[in-house]
Amino acid sequence: MQKKLTITxxxxxxxxxxxxxxxxxxxxYIESLVRPQVLTQDLEEQYRQMAQDEAAExxxxxxxxxxxxxxxxxxx
Numbered sequence: 001m002q003k004k005l006t007i008t009x010x011x012x013x014x015x016x017x018x019x020x021x022x023x024x025x026x027x028x029y030i031e032s033l034v035r036p037q038v039l040t041q042d043l044e045e046q047y048r049q050m051a052q053d054e055a056a057e058x059x060x061x062x063x064x065x066x067x068x069x070x071x072x073x074x075x076x
Contacts, residue, residue: 009017021029036043051057 017026017029
């Protein structure tokens with residue numbers, strides 16, 4: 001369910017949003033910026049789901065170990 005919100009912005013910010021983001025895209029843009037700041041429970045759930053993906057976890061571990069080897073080879 002979506003809710004409508006009225007906000008007040010500086011005129012330059014308002015004009016910049018229309019110029020850079022474009023009409024009819026501003027709400028989606030603002031939501032994408034705000035969502036991670038206010039829905040931390042969703043983020044935690046997403047991390048839990050990612051951790052349950054054994055194939056992705058194995059791939060991430062392999063990548064991390066390979067990267068560690070690269071760092072060990074660098075000159076100090």
